[in-house]
Amino acid sequence: MNTEAGLEAGSGAEVSGSMLANWANHVIHHHWRTLVLLVPFIWLLIFFLAPFFIVFKIAFAEAVIASPPYTPMIEWVDEGIMHIRVVIDNFAYLWEDDLYVNTYLNSVKISTISTILCLLIGYPMAYAIVRSSHTTKHILLMLIILPFWTSFLLRVYAWMGLLADQGLINDILTWFGLEPVRMLYTQFAVYVGIVYTYLPFMILPLYANMEKLDWTLLEAAADLGARPATTFVTVTLPATIPGIVAGALLVFIPATGEYVIPDLLGGGNVLMIGRVLYNEFNANIDWPVASAVAIALLLVLVLPMMLYQHMQGKETESR
Amino acid sequence: MSAIQNYEDRPWMDPEAEPFIKIQSVSKLFGDFVAVDSVDLEIYKGELFCLLGGSGCGKSTLLRMLAGFEMPSSGSIMIDGANMTDVPPYERPVNMMFQSYALFPHMTVEKNVAYGLKRDGIAADEIGKRVEEMLSMVELTQFRKRKPHQLSGGQQQRVALARSLIKQPKVLLLDEPLGALDKRLREQTQYELMALQDQLGITFVVVTHDQEEAMTLSTRIAVMDLGRFQQIGTPTEIYEFPNSRLVAKFIGNANMFEGRVTENSPDHVTVESHDPECQFYIDHGMSIQKGSKVWIALRPEKINISKEPPANGNANVIKGMVHDIGYLGGTSTYRVQIGDGRIVEITSPNQVRPKDGTPPIDWDQEVYLSWHASSSVVLNK
CATH class of the missing domain: 1.10.3720.10 (MetI-like)
Known part of the structure; x- marks a missing residue:
């Protein structure tokens, strides 16, 4: 009895194992393009986009003497009231x-x-x-x-x-x-x-x-x-x-x-x-001003590049 | 005036004619490698001259020296009486059509064709007019605004031709002009090129490795090997009277027999060969030493094949066994085994329709090969 049950359980595992393999095969065959793109995408998400958003967030905060040395964007005042603080002074300051x-x-x-x-x-x-x-x-x-x-x-x-x-x-x-x-x-x-x-x-x-x-x-x-x-x-x-x-x-x-x-x-x-x-x-x-400087630099660099790419795209179309 | 004295189509036979291009003992060395080895060549106005040879024979280097891309290591090049030896390409009255066409990828068809005229500082409306004429001549008017990559191979070839002709050069150099086209287009373009050359009267110098192309196109051919000319002559001369085994084998097919001169009189020569055992009787005299070693070249189409022995004696006959037949419709190619296993190739027209489908000559039949006394070519190198 015991051995039989063991065998049954074993064959059951085999079936689900082969189903898993089938499923994996299916995914690889039909979605390999997505899979290949997923790796660099996740990489960029973790190591580029996430830090960028953190810097972006800090650029809209105020400097305080604390750790971390800037005000949080979202605060909970009293109970259940969300307080969002966005300061654009840093950018104005850069300009002025x-x-x-x-x-x-x-x-x-x-x-x-x-x-x-x-x-x-x-x-x-x-x-x-x-x-x-x-x-x-x-x-x-x-x-x-x-x-x-x-x-x-x-x-x-x-x-x-x-x-x-x-x-x-x-x-x-x-x-x-x-x-x-x-x-x-x-x-x-x-x-x-x-x-x-x-x-x-x-x-x-x-x-x-x-x-x-x-x-x-x-x-x-x-x-x-x-x-x-x-x-x-x-x-x-x-x-x-x-x-x-x-x-x-x-x-x-x-x-x-x-x-x-x-x-x-x-x-x-x-x-x-x-x-x-x-x-x-x-x-x-002053992390917020430093972040604002960084964001502004990005704009200075990215805008001409985007313009160039746009022009190139047009030229390739007209060919 | 008899036909042979009419030099109009054969300026090279006219002792009075002044050559248009004069290449004098030109050599080109690349390091230790001798690409062109002290060659002399005279090309006449209006000729369509072919430089023919295998790869690395020096034909392209010679063409590039005419264009000015390579300077000769020694010797001189004259074109239309002017010394061109050290003149840079942009000051030469010659233009070239490149094997790869070398069309400017960032310019339209129109701008490509106009490029040469613009460099000469010709007025814009004059350029426009001449480009228009040239494009209509090569039938590309509707493609004038296209870029080269939007054209087919044949169209690109015509743009390249138009671009190289628009300056009305004294000499047009063509490097494997038909090499990149497929077979049908090649044959068609070949005749177009000849018609164009005839119409414009420009001297063409063509480099090719394709012997058929050279035969159909040219007024004269220079067969090159190892940086030297092996033979210069009309297509007929080169084919019917090759001066060496190399030329005989390079142009068309030839069956080659080795033998010794046994008799040498003013009106005939006999050559005896032992492998196969055969007597060659040649019905004209030639300056050759009795007893010297020679080779006999026999073209496949000059050999008769028959089941009965020919009537006229023992000379110019070989017995053999049909080894293989290639039926091509209009002609048949027979591969006949003679003596100790050598194969002789014969092509023969199928003039008679065989009765009930049986060919007159069949596999494994004993046959006699014979040829006319004037057909064999005696070569001593």
Whole structure:
């Protein structure tokens, strides 16, 4: 009897087990697209969207001396009465205080100029890499990636050593009997730091784009009477625009929010939004204003990107 | 004036004619590799000249040197009396149609075709007019606003052709012009290309690896191998009078026999071969040493196949056994085994309709292969 019951129970489990397997098969076969998308979706939800909403929420609070140092959004007053407190003063404050507006403008200016400099330096470099022989190409690409193997912070400190009043460059200048130049803690040093750090992010997408370029197009242009400069403007440049856009975005976006470089190389003389954010957060312990600064930065960065995507979408439609 | 002295269609036979393109001892080296090995070539105005050869034979490099994409390592190139050796491509009076077409992907058909004229700084309305004419010539007027990726392969090919012709170049270079088209379209385009060349009178230099294409298109063919010309001549010359085994095998099919010259008189030559045992009688004299080793090339369609031995003696006959028959309708291809197992290929027209479906010659039958005394080609290399 006992054994029989055991067998029955066993076969029952088998049946439900195979049903489960069937069900799983069904889900995998019919919903695999959803399943595949679900993983990155959950990842983004937990690690991007949720923190963003927390920051967003804090931006509409008031700073208090407490832990956490901001007022809650939802409070229960007495019994059963919900009190929602939304403060927009933080954003108004950003707008009214010249410091913030100027800092945003300065950040955008510095990252725009840096992006253009990266493009001017990176474009010919990417071009040269693509046109070089197979072995040279790999060595050059390796050299582009090599700095990533050293800590970013260390590399910026190295620049401090190079650019300082009594740094290597000024030592060489004085050795040649020239006047030393003040470089560290100037805008110049910040440009050097940003261009140096973000150049690979310009070169790599450009390289990837140019690698796919059909070089017979350039021969065709030359054959039809275009001099090298004309060929560049009429054929090469239009064909590499996707690479230029990708590289520019990869440089412009992180450069705008850059904190370490302006802090270490610019000192107190170069105001960029990353430093302001840091100060609000750590020195002033004003989390709501810091969050408002972050949200405003996001708008500054996301709006032009959305505009670009919208335009691109239109162009693809019209094709 | 007899036909042979009419040089209009055969300028290369006219000792007075001045060549339009003159390539003089041109070599091109890539590192240690000799792509083109000291070649000389003269091409005349209005010719449709084919450079024919397998891949890596140097034909494309030679074409690219005519276009100016590669500079010769040594030698000189003259086009219409002007030295072009070191002139960059954008200053040469030649245009090229690329194998991949190389159409500018971001420009419309119209802009692609207009590109060359714009570079010359021609007035906008003049450009518009000429583009219009060119597009209607290649029947692409309704596609003028399309981008290249919206066109079929054949249409893209016509855009490429229009773009390379619009500047009315002195020479049009075509790199495998029909290579990317399917068979039917290729045959049709082939004749269109010839008609166009005839109409415009532009000198065409075509690179191809397709011997059939070369045969139908060209006034003359240069067969290239290992960076050198093996033979230059009209399609007929190349086919009927190849100068080497390589050319004979590259153009069409040829049955090859090895033998020795046994008799050499002014009006005939005999060659004896031992494998298979056979006497070749050639009805014209040639400058060849008695006793020297030669090869006999016999085209499949020049061989007669019969069940009865031919009447005219022992020379130019081989006995064999039918090994295989390929019936193609209009013609049949027989593969006949001779001597110690060698296979000889014969193509023969099916002029008589077989009675009750039985072919006149059947599998495993003993047959006699014979040929005319003028049919065999004697080759010494």
